[in-house]
Amino acid sequence: MDPRKNKICQKPQEKDCQQTKPNGRREFLKGAARVAAFGGAAMLAGCGGGMLGSKEELSLRWKEYFKKHYRLMTPEEKDATVQRLEQLAKIKNNVNIQMSSAPPIEGVLFGYAFNVTRCEGYMECVAACVKENNLDRKSNMQYIRIFEMEHGQMTPEVGNAKFYHQVPVEDHFYMGVQCNHCQNAPCVAACPTKATWQEPDGIVVVDYDWCIGCRYCIAACPYYGRRFNWNDPVVPKDEMTKKQHYLGNRMRGRGQMEKCTFCVQRSRAGRLPACVEACPTGARVFGNLLDPDSEIRFVLKHKKVFRWKEDLATDPKFWYFVD
Amino acid sequence: METTQEKMIPHKFAIIKEVTAFVKDVITWSLSGGLVYQIYLCILAALMVLGVYAYFVQLKVGMAATNMSDIVSWGFYIANFTFLVGVAAAAVMIILPSYIFKDKDLHKVVIIGECVAIGALVMCLMFVFVDLGAPWNAWHMMPIIGLFNWPTSLLTWDVLVLNGYLVLNLLVPAYILYCHYYHRKPKDKLYLPLVFISIFWAFGIHLVTAFLYQGLPARPFWNNPLMGPRFLASAFAAGPALIIIVLVIIQSTTSFRVEDAVFNKIRRISVIAAIINLIMLFSEVFKEFYLPTHHSQPAIYLYFGLKGHTALVPWIWTAIVMNVIGTLTMAFNPGKNNPKVLVPACILLFLGIWIEKGIGLIVPGLVPSPLGEIVDYAPSWVEVSITLGILALGIFVVSLLLKPALMIEQRYETGQGQ
Amino acid sequence: MKTPIFKNCFWGVLPVLLLIFAAGLVYSAKGGVVQIYKNATAPFDDEKQVDAALSLPIPSVLVTERYQGGRFRTETRKDKMQRFSCSQCHNNKPVRVAQAAEIAHGEIVLNHGSEARPLSCYTCHKKDERDFLVTEEGTKIDMDHSYQMCGQCHFRQKKDWVGGAHGKRISYWTGERVVKNCTGCHDPHSPRFKKRWPVIYSPPLSKSK
Numbered sequence: 001m002d003p004r005k006n007k008i009c010q011k012p013q014e015k016d017c018q019q020t021k022p023n024g025r026r027e028f029l030k031g032a033a034r035v036a037a038f039g040g041a042a043m044l045a046g047c048g049g050g051m052l053g054s055k056e057e058l059s060l061r062w063k064e065y066f067k068k069h070y071r072l073m074t075p076e077e078k079d080a081t082v083q084r085l086e087q088l089a090k091i092k093n094n095v096n097i098q099m100s101s102a103p104p105i106e107g108v109l110f111g112y113a114f115n116v117t118r119c120e121g122y123m124e125c126v127a128a129c130v131k132e133n134n135l136d137r138k139s140n141m142q143y144i145r146i147f148e149m150e151h152g153q154m155t156p157e158v159g160n161a162k163f164y165h166q167v168p169v170e171d172h173f174y175m176g177v178q179c180n181h182c183q184n185a186p187c188v189a190a191c192p193t194k195a196t197w198q199e200p201d202g203i204v205v206v207d208y209d210w211c212i213g214c215r216y217c218i219a220a221c222p223y224y225g226r227r228f229n230w231n232d233p234v235v236p237k238d239e240m241t242k243k244q245h246y247l248g249n250r251m252r253g254r255g256q257m258e259k260c261t262f263c264v265q266r267s268r269a270g271r272l273p274a275c276v277e278a279c280p281t282g283a284r285v286f287g288n289l290l291d292p293d294s295e296i297r298f299v300l301k302h303k304k305v306f307r308w309k310e311d312l313a314t315d316p317k318f319w320y321f322v323d
Numbered sequence: 324m325e326t327t328q329e330k331m332i333p334h335k336f337a338i339i340k341e342v343t344a345f346v347k348d349v350i351t352w353s354l355s356g357g358l359v360y361q362i363y364l365c366i367l368a369a370l371m372v373l374g375v376y377a378y379f380v381q382l383k384v385g386m387a388a389t390n391m392s393d394i395v396s397w398g399f400y401i402a403n404f405t406f407l408v409g410v411a412a413a414a415v416m417i418i419l420p421s422y423i424f425k426d427k428d429l430h431k432v433v434i435i436g437e438c439v440a441i442g443a444l445v446m447c448l449m450f451v452f453v454d455l456g457a458p459w460n461a462w463h464m465m466p467i468i469g470l471f472n473w474p475t476s477l478l479t480w481d482v483l484v485l486n487g488y489l490v491l492n493l494l495v496p497a498y499i500l501y502c503h504y505y506h507r508k509p510k511d512k513l514y515l516p517l518v519f520i521s522i523f524w525a526f527g528i529h530l531v532t533a534f535l536y537q538g539l540p541a542r543p544f545w546n547n548p549l550m551g552p553r554f555l556a557s558a559f560a561a562g563p564a565l566i567i568i569v570l571v572i573i574q575s576t577t578s579f580r581v582e583d584a585v586f587n588k589i590r591r592i593s594v595i596a597a598i599i600n601l602i603m604l605f606s607e608v609f610k611e612f613y614l615p616t617h618h619s620q621p622a623i624y625l626y627f628g629l630k631g632h633t634a635l636v637p638w639i640w641t642a643i644v645m646n647v648i649g650t651l652t653m654a655f656n657p658g659k660n661n662p663k664v665l666v667p668a669c670i671l672l673f674l675g676i677w678i679e680k681g682i683g684l685i686v687p688g689l690v691p692s693p694l695g696e697i698v699d700y701a702p703s704w705v706e707v708s709i710t711l712g713i714l715a716l717g718i719f720v721v722s723l724l725l726k727p728a729l730m731i732e733q734r735y736e737t738g739q740g741q
Numbered sequence: 742m743k744t745p746i747f748k749n750c751f752w753g754v755l756p757v758l759l760l761i762f763a764a765g766l767v768y769s770a771k772g773g774v775v776q777i778y779k780n781a782t783a784p785f786d787d788e789k790q791v792d793a794a795l796s797l798p799i800p801s802v803l804v805t806e807r808y809q810g811g812r813f814r815t816e817t818r819k820d821k822m823q824r825f826s827c828s829q830c831h832n833n834k835p836v837r838v839a840q841a842a843e844i845a846h847g848e849i850v851l852n853h854g855s856e857a858r859p860l861s862c863y864t865c866h867k868k869d870e871r872d873f874l875v876t877e878e879g880t881k882i883d884m885d886h887s888y889q890m891c892g893q894c895h896f897r898q899k900k901d902w903v904g905g906a907h908g909k910r911i912s913y914w915t916g917e918r919v920v921k922n923c924t925g926c927h928d929p930h931s932p933r934f935k936k937r938w939p940v941i942y943s944p945p946l947s948k949s950k
Contacts, residue, residue: 213456
């Protein structure tokens, strides 16, 4: 029966079937064309609905969309993208940020130690991290999780991270977890686009603009180190940290993964990460593992250290120790 | 007649004319049909439109429109993707007997198996696409213009094998149908190697999808060596069950005849796989519950609930019961392949495996989290709508492929239109 | 027909297997990050390599002890004490301010040591040398170097503090090492940390719709 004669479903038929070639290849291409159209619309929608942005903004966004992966960029291209992002931040949100693309320091491999005896559960580290790294306030994203644990067990899985009472509670101790910056990171192996990798100074970073949001890395991470932006991140302008790094605390977009970066914007400038600086009890130790005189090496040499889920052979650079 | 046609090498322009005529007829036949058929296509189109609308909502709001979270980071989309890769691979259970064992009965329904596989593959690719948080960056995964983390990342293997299998499953039937349309015998040399490749490739696609989960030591529920074989067994149980249902529908709505022997053979294939699947299920359950460890927490969450979170418990038990009843019915075959008994059994088996291999696999793998925290998950309206849209798309594709395929096959058998 | 196929497959598969085996050997011999840092014995020349401000304007004194990297500094204490120097009042002149003891020392709560054997004021302070801490033997310890006093009993914590496992670094991770002194974190008269509320809490992980 000639479909043109069938009046009942003429319109939807024509709309949906106009380009349908029943040869499966054409069918798939049609599906792909549809998908590409969605993708194009998605790209525009993904730009935060800024379709009506100024010509300058659109041009910057266009260049940003087609840029290379960060690791393949020359230093000039890195500077160019950093400048574009600074300009975009000024145009879109009227904030003056300073973004850096500082490379890793030679001869440095960052290590971190957490003193389980000294942590009292104050969560100053969590608050400092949220502020320093411009974490999304809308979904209350936090890179660090502090567990309140009863004596007798030493694994956060049996602890309670949802506490909110005066601390420390008697007969309990506190243990913090965050990305462990594994030397043998399963998230790096899992990423299909190489959007996450380990830098030479040991920090596992994400090129946010390269990530496709497949979330395979969350499935691969045994430490709950990675976070996904399920919505557009919201950070009030007056609380935003303006000194940013391309791989660190710059503003991310929705659909992108992010994670603790040992505050790359600070540590590559010689400063301590925000959590280490904020801890009032000095429970966090940070330093250069390759420097035999560093505090972290002293801890590893003289204290009883252990790493979490060591049996998974992820080789983390985050140690726990007790006094 | 056939020999002279075989020996004739068509002129270059004649090929274009032939292909155009072929395509034109295929389009016409795929869309033509009775009132019921047109209404059926309209319903599918309406569901697809609903899916597209829901996808725009998801693009606008972000993935927060779904009920996934940092703990349950994969949900309904990936659950359906996992299951449908199995259905796509199951076409091999028809292809293998008909090409390697030269089974004449099953040879007649190979084309149907391949059409179902194409539909399932299109659905799989769409599910992966709608699950991406930043689909506008999807070109970052392409080998030359982006970065393709092959061979380290299992997802890249998955992309390769799924697209490769789609191409294989498109090329071979297209060539065969094209030849049959012109009442020519297809040249063995051209398509038989591809068929043999696709047999191994079918096992490959489902093993790779299984390895996606199996290779993650962070998720003890998935990190066991039985995932790959289990995926194959459940796929070869559910896929042929679906094909039986499709054959019954075709039998009752068109003039295409399917012999009883075909139903019997496919039923047997499905039953053997279903029994192996149940044995593997028992093996998994034994490992989890004989001397439970912390690694058994996900299984306890799934089967019995943990700390008051029992959302998945009724689902998994229903799935197992459906699975067992379906398997037993098809094994003992009380109706002697009577569709009235066979189809409900196939539906039970199919749905049981869909639940167990879909949500019953993905969510317990992610809950409890690596930090031991439990988060419940149920798909949101956006996820359900998009899933319905994609399912409709898959069924749409299968219908549009099957109709002309069956017509061409019938014409070829009867010699009509030569 | 079967044998040649088997032979071809075998010779094709064997090199791959050998490669995998070799890769496994190489990988397992690496030893991971522990081996990396144990092999790192060359000192880190931060002045050459870190292109950043390496010193902070924190008032500090040079600690009398050395740590594994040489000298380090600790923050001063005397400029943070409200009424230093003590000898402004405690000299041979009479104190003419009413209720002076309460005004000057009223906020001090002395809760140091066990209940059975608590510390008293005279454990660390001596009448004739109020500007310094004085040990039992009579050694005078400057208030900026109070770690020498604390370290008499808390020698384990002092050793850790010198090395870096106890206490808090207030400078950068590289460059000059400046750490908090004991009294920077612990009130010397009531050293145990008080209970307080956390500054923030962790929101529920599940979506609340």
